Amino acid sequence: MHRLHVKIFLWFWLGVLVVSGTLWSLSELTYTRAEDDRRWQQKYTPRVDLWARQETQILRRDGPAALERYIGSFQSDPGVSNFIFDADGREVLDRAVPDPVRRLLASMPDWPAGSPRVDAAERIIAERVVDRRGSSYDVVLDFPSPSVLNRSLFEFLSPDSYGEFPDRGSIVRVTAVLGVAGVFCFVLARHIARPIDRLRLAARNIANQQLHTRVDASVLQRKDELADLGRDFDRMAERIEHLVTAQRHLLADVSHALRSPLARLNVALGLARQRSGHATSEHLDRIETEAERLNKLIGQLLTMARMDSGVDLERSTRFDLGSIVEEVSTDADYEARQRECAVAFRQTGECVVEGAREMLRGALESVVRNAVRHAAKRTRIDVSLECRHGAGGARAVVEVRDHGPGVPEEAVAGLFVPFSRVLGDGVQSPERTGLGLAITRRTFEVHGGSATAANAPGGGFVVTLELPLPAERSARRAGRSPSLAAAAHATSGRSAAYGRRQAAP
Amino acid sequence: MPLPAAGSADRHVLVVDDDTELCQLLSEYLGTEGYTVEAVHTGSRGVERALEGDHAIVVLDVMLPDLKGFEVLRRVRAHSRRPILMLTARGDEQDRILGLEMGADDYLPKPFNPRELSARIDAVLRRSRPDGAADRRHGDRLVVGDVSVDKGARVARCGDAVIDLTTVEFDLLDLLLRSAGRVIPRDELVQTVLRREFSPFDRSIDTHVSNLRRKLGPASDGGERIKGVRGIGYQYALDERARPR
Numbered sequence: 159m160h161r162l163h164v165k166i167f168l169w170f171w172l173g174v175l176v177v178s179g180t181l182w183s184l185s186e187l188t189y190t191r192a193e194d195d196r197r198w199q200q201k202y203t204p205r206v207d208l209w210a211r212q213e214t215q216i217l218r219r220d221g222p223a224a225l226e227r228y229i230g231s232f233q234s235d236p237g238v239s240n241f242i243f244d245a246d247g248r249e250v251l252d253r254a255v256p257d258p259v260r261r262l263l264a265s266m267p268d269w270p271a272g273s274p275r276v277d278a279a280e281r282i283i284a285e286r287v288v289d290r291r292g293s294s295y296d297v298v299l300d301f302p303s304p305s306v307l308n309r310s311l312f313e314f315l316s317p318d319s320y321g322e323f324p325d326r327g328s329i330v331r332v333t334a335v336l337g338v339a340g341v342f343c344f345v346l347a348r349h350i351a352r353p354i355d356r357l358r359l360a361a362r363n364i365a366n367q368q369l370h371t372r373v374d375a376s377v378l379q380r381k382d383e384l385a386d387l388g389r390d391f392d393r394m395a396e397r398i399e400h401l402v403t404a405q406r407h408l409l410a411d412v413s414h415a416l417r418s419p420l421a422r423l424n425v426a427l428g429l430a431r432q433r434s435g436h437a438t439s440e441h442l443d444r445i446e447t448e449a450e451r452l453n454k455l456i457g458q459l460l461t462m463a464r465m466d467s468g469v470d471l472e473r474s475t476r477f478d479l480g481s482i483v484e485e486v487s488t489d490a491d492y493e494a495r496q497r498e499c500a501v502a503f504r505q506t507g508e509c510v511v512e513g514a515r516e517m518l519r520g521a522l523e524s525v526v527r528n529a530v531r532h533a534a535k536r537t538r539i540d541v542s543l544e545c546r547h548g549a550g551g552a553r554a555v556v557e558v559r560d561h562g563p564g565v566p567e568e569a570v571a572g573l574f575v576p577f578s579r580v581l582g583d584g585v586q587s588p589e590r591t592g593l594g595l596a597i598t599r600r601t602f603e604v605h606g607g608s609a610t611a612a613n614a615p616g617g618g619f620v621v622t623l624e625l626p627l628p629a630e631r632s633a634r635r636a637g638r639s640p641s642l643a644a645a646a647h648a649t650s651g652r653s654a655a656y657g658r659r660q661a662a663p
Numbered sequence: 664m665p666l667p668a669a670g671s672a673d674r675h676v677l678v679v680d681d682d683t684e685l686c687q688l689l690s691e692y693l694g695t696e697g698y699t700v701e702a703v704h705t706g707s708r709g710v711e712r713a714l715e716g717d718h719a720i721v722v723l724d725v726m727l728p729d730l731k732g733f734e735v736l737r738r739v740r741a742h743s744r745r746p747i748l749m750l751t752a753r754g755d756e757q758d759r760i761l762g763l764e765m766g767a768d769d770y771l772p773k774p775f776n777p778r779e780l781s782a783r784i785d786a787v788l789r790r791s792r793p794d795g796a797a798d799r800r801h802g803d804r805l806v807v808g809d810v811s812v813d814k815g816a817r818v819a820r821c822g823d824a825v826i827d828l829t830t831v832e833f834d835l836l837d838l839l840l841r842s843a844g845r846v847i848p849r850d851e852l853v854q855t856v857l858r859r860e861f862s863p864f865d866r867s868i869d870t871h872v873s874n875l876r877r878k879l880g881p882a883s884d885g886g887e888r889i890k891g892v893r894g895i896g897y898q899y900a901l902d903e904r905a906r907p908r
Binding site for chain 1: 682684685688689691692752753755756757772773774775776777778863864866893894
């Protein structure tokens with residue numbers, strides 16, 4: 159249950175309590191004891207005669223045992239005591255007789271038969287019956303005194319007020335009122351809080367890049383402002399999805415469009431070289447370097463675009479992460495030797511992960527080669543892989559550490575942003591496009607992992623890459639983890655991504 | 664469409680790419696390198712020409728207006744073992760793996776450096792050409808366990824079944840069997856089989872090995888025939904009964 163729900167529920171309930179309390183107080187203010195006594199007397203006095211006759215008849219005809227059964231059977235109203243006294247003032251059924259009853263009897267020694275004697279304050283009615291044989295009986299009905307709850311508010315508050323503690327009936331009544339009000343308020347609160355909850359969920363999904371999320375149909379079916387809000391939200395989501403998709407497609411389309419002229423440029427460059435008789439030309443070399451840089455950039459832009467559409471996850475497999483980390487390290491070691499560096503790989507435990515193998519390899523490669531490029535000469539690049547078991551489940555953690563100059567602290571966060579440039583770092587190599595680490599982070603995020611970087615305490619730079627291990631992944635997949643769900647959705651095709659209305663999970 | 668001069672069939676290249684200007688430039692470039700180029704611009708035409716022509720090699724772009732390059736590859740491979748070099752999309756790791764798995768001999772991400780293309784074509788052609796008189800004679804058979812290769816006829820058998828291998832896979836198997844039991848480093852495999860300089864981060868040889876594994880199936884004892892030795896290379900697993908004869 160959510161906070162808003164609880165809040166609305168409690169406020170409504172409190173409201174019901176206050177209103178009913180006020181109504182009760184108002185009615186009680188107009189109450190007087192005398193009026194109550196009068197009403198009671200009017201109600202019961204006419205009936206006593208009949209009861210008294212019946213009971214004495216049963217007593218005479220069938221004996222005390224039958225009378226006791228009879229009284230027991232009709233005494234449904236709790237608290238009402240029924241006594242019968244014979245002419246000697248003895249209680250026929252030998253029951254204990256309360257004092258007020260005795261006092262009343264004592265006050266009517268020569269009372270005529272057939273007319274009830276009433277003590278309204280104590281709520282006692284007595285009637286003398288004389289049967290045909292001339293025996294005289296006194297039948298007494300002793301009603302309970304009005305309880306506290308049947309008292310006026312002032313009486314209720316005054317400590318010496320007469321009466322007893324609330325009887326069971328009143329408690330049941332009060333509880334029932336509270337209960338019914340509670341259920342009603344609960345349902346009402348839910349009715350208001352639920353669609354807000356749904357809207358919140360949808361907004362959160364959009365924030366988590368599940369742009370196809372739309373508000374749940376149950377919200378839109380309502381006929382109130384919340385439904386309007388839902389519809390407006392959907393329009394907004396549609397617009398955002400459209401913009402983001404368009405932007406992604408633009409990136410992909412531009413890259414594709416650049417691919418052909420660039421291919422021609424490369425061949426034309428080759429021809430120019432042939433014509434110049436393979437003479438070393440500084441300018442042709444330069445053009446070739448730039449063309450190579452463009453080639454690489456286009457490749458990375460396409461990778462980026464592809465990743466956003468999540469296509470590669472279709473070919474997701476389970477594999478040993480250690481094998482590709484080691485392969486990449488070995489290859490990087492080969493490259494590092496030219497700089498008199500070495501790449502050392504260390505693995506603790508087997509890490510089987512699930513994902514697009516080649517994509518992950520590319521991401522790892524870019525990090526390790528980056529480290530090799532920035533390592534100081536004659537240093538070692540440490541690549542380690544271990545499985546960590548934390549609160550979020552088991553994760554494979556790859557750490558790539560170089561012993562280079564590191565990165566200015568304020569630039570670290572920007573490293574993963576596309577086309578970021580480290581200030582003061584004049585390195586301009588064809589290898590460097592400003593997209594490598596951005597692609598790496600995106601790759602790991604698409605796989606439910608993360609990529610972070612920091613300057614190492616002892617100098618140098620550490621990039622940490624994390625991937626969830628499949629046990630956790632498969633569990634989360636049941637609940638559709640955001641990135642995978644988004645990716646899976648994206649694979650269902652470009653056109654389908656437009657204007658698709660899908661219920662929030 | 665100029666017919667190739669007689670005798671130049673082994674330098675005749677079929678380029679399947681919808682970019683006509685690129686094809687023109689390539690014809691010119693490869694012409695200087697001693698190749699003749701025939702260019703077609705649609706996939707269906709590409710399949711036709713690849714199957715009926717006498718080209719030494721097909722250079723196939725993955726992105727074609729009618730058929731996908733992979734479909735062209737599949738249709739050609741169904742009938743012919745003609746060497747095929749795929750031009751894959753940059754930024755798509757899966758494309759090149761898929762191409763190699765479907766039987767392409769090599770790949771090059773496009774845009775490419777034409778020198779690289781020419782070198783790749785050279786390498787593919789050199790290895791698809793029979794190596795010389797000594798290899799040409801029949802009976803140059805190498806048998807390891809239940810696998811045999813006949814270098815002259817370029818036929819590989821596993822048990823009694825002929826295995827359909829691409830040129831690269833055949834050469835790879837030949838080299839692995841020749842050195843059965845020994846670990847062959849990856850750079851040696853790349854240089855000998857792909858006939859190009861070993862470059863780190865190029866995993867094509869691994870894809871070829873895994874294709875070969877798949878085609879050979881498991882060894883008679885259920886184990887892996889070709890074992891990967893992490894960080895070094897590959898080894899054709901040998902049990903005592905299966906020394907090369």
